[in-house]
Amino acid sequence: MIPRFLPNTLARAFSRLSPKMDLPIHSLSHKNRLAATYPWTYSPLIISAPMRVISGPDLAVSVSLSGGIGFIGPGLTPESTALDLAAAKSLLPSTNNNHPFLPIGVGFQLWNGSLPHASSALATHRPFAAWLFAPSTEGGQSEIDTWTTTLRAASPQTQIWLQVGTVSAALAAARSAAPPDVLVIQGCEAGGHGQANPHGSGAGFITLLPEIADALQTANTNIPLFAAGGISDGRGAVAALGVGAAGVVMGTRFLASKQARIRKGYQDEVVRASEGATSTVRTQLYNHLRGTFGWPEEYSPRTVVNRSWREEREGVPFEELKRKHDELVAQGDGDGAWGPEGRTATYAGAGVGLVREVRDAGDIVREVREQTCAIVKMLGQLADSS
Ligand SMILES: Cc1cc2nc3c(=O)[nH]c(=O)nc-3n(C[C@H](O)[C@H](O)[C@H](O)COP(=O)(O)O)c2cc1C
Numbered sequence: 001m002i003p004r005f006l007p008n009t010l011a012r013a014f015s016r017l018s019p020k021m022d023l024p025i026h027s028l029s030h031k032n033r034l035a036a037t038y039p040w041t042y043s044p045l046i047i048s049a050p051m052r053v054i055s056g057p058d059l060a061v062s063v064s065l066s067g068g069i070g071f072i073g074p075g076l077t078p079e080s081t082a083l084d085l086a087a088a089k090s091l092l093p094s095t096n097n098n099h100p101f102l103p104i105g106v107g108f109q110l111w112n113g114s115l116p117h118a119s120s121a122l123a124t125h126r127p128f129a130a131w132l133f134a135p136s137t138e139g140g141q142s143e144i145d146t147w148t149t150t151l152r153a154a155s156p157q158t159q160i161w162l163q164v165g166t167v168s169a170a171l172a173a174a175r176s177a178a179p180p181d182v183l184v185i186q187g188c189e190a191g192g193h194g195q196a197n198p199h200g201s202g203a204g205f206i207t208l209l210p211e212i213a214d215a216l217q218t219a220n221t222n223i224p225l226f227a228a229g230g231i232s233d234g235r236g237a238v239a240a241l242g243v244g245a246a247g248v249v250m251g252t253r254f255l256a257s258k259q260a261r262i263r264k265g266y267q268d269e270v271v272r273a274s275e276g277a278t279s280t281v282r283t284q285l286y287n288h289l290r291g292t293f294g295w296p297e298e299y300s301p302r303t304v305v306n307r308s309w310r311e312e313r314e315g316v317p318f319e320e321l322k323r324k325h326d327e328l329v330a331q332g333d334g335d336g337a338w339g340p341e342g343r344t345a346t347y348a349g350a351g352v353g354l355v356r357e358v359r360d361a362g363d364i365v366r367e368v369r370e371q372t373c374a375i376v377k378m379l380g381q382l383a384d385s386s
Helices: 008-017 031-037 057-065 080-091 115-125 140-154 167-175 205-218 234-242 264-272 285-289 307-313 318-330 350-354 361-384
Strands: 045-048 069-072 102-109 127-133 159-164 182-186 192-195 225-228 247-250 280-282 299-304
Touching: 045 057, 045 361, 057 069, 057 080, 057 102, 057 361, 069 080, 069 127, 080 102, 080 115, 102 115, 115 127, 115 140, 127 140, 140 159, 140 167, 159 167, 167 182, 167 205, 182 205, 205 225, 205 234, 234 247, 234 361, 247 361, 285 299, 285 307, 285 318, 307 318
Parallel strands: 045 069, 045 247, 069 102, 102 127, 127 159, 159 182, 182 225, 225 247
Antiparallel strands: 192 299, 280 299
16 A cells, blocks of 8 residues: 555655565465475475485484475485485385385485486485586586486486576576476575685675576576575575575585584584684685595585695695695594694585584474564564554
């Protein structure tokens, strides 16, 4: 309703904006379809990211049993996925035994993944969703299409999710011969691997997601967009819903969950670290210290910094950093491996400063959902008073 005291010109401008707003905010429009597709979930949808090795069966099942969608991450070997899915099945209540699908998802990295192992794991265990990420530089969208088509043939009801970090990647996927069912829009705050930017900067989901929503609207496609990167509590989740996300993905927050498959020193450091803007950086250094080479140049990982990074900047040669790193790793999960004076990889996002305690994963899901609903209600009052 237009307030009566508004001058005519203002009132006309107001009526152009209201009651119908033309910004694409799809947070609500996919609600019923998503609820029907993932029938055990509650809205707003909270998702635990498929973090390599760390997101195991315990974490994925705990998140899904709390009304979210839990993902198992890529494993150490291509065979790990089927083993993890089998383990997840055994953790689910026996009431699920007669259901043909597992109420969890599973993640794959394309550039070094094994499509035959992935499709066989899907055909055998039938998770509700498969999350694809990081095709090779040469393969690009056509590699994603091959994975999508092959996985859909192996398990037709499994929904295909694709994580992207640019407008062009989102558009290419939406226009492709095999579009995904969900696009996860990963902002630069995200922990672990994400879009590398040659200039050292990047875009958070708060700008990336609405720009992608606008581009997809122009391209006439209507794929639900989920937000990832820096979301650690209800405040971040509301920000994501506010820019049009239909669901909220968290990785770093679940590093500090009881069900994460993570070393204690790593988890302690995630809880300790603060000021993600300065205590985390994107660098290939820790990949290389761990002996991981070959990531496509489009990606780099965000990590909490420690001595390895500081000394690299001071000019210490890589060989020396590697020797010191390997010595620490050889000592096992000792106190010295992680922390400001440690040397090992501590992949985590810029939201690390908001993660202050290790909690049960189910409690995290419930709490973030409740916080989100409470904030949305509060903001409703704000709108009423304007
Ligand atoms: C330790 C760690 C490992 C990750 N491994 C993967 C992975 O194997 N595949 C993937 O698609 N994303 C991976 N991610 C990125 C997540 O999918 C997601 O984008 C990210 O966790 C969201 O940002 P946040 O960590 O700030 O919540 C990883 C993230 C972290 C923190």
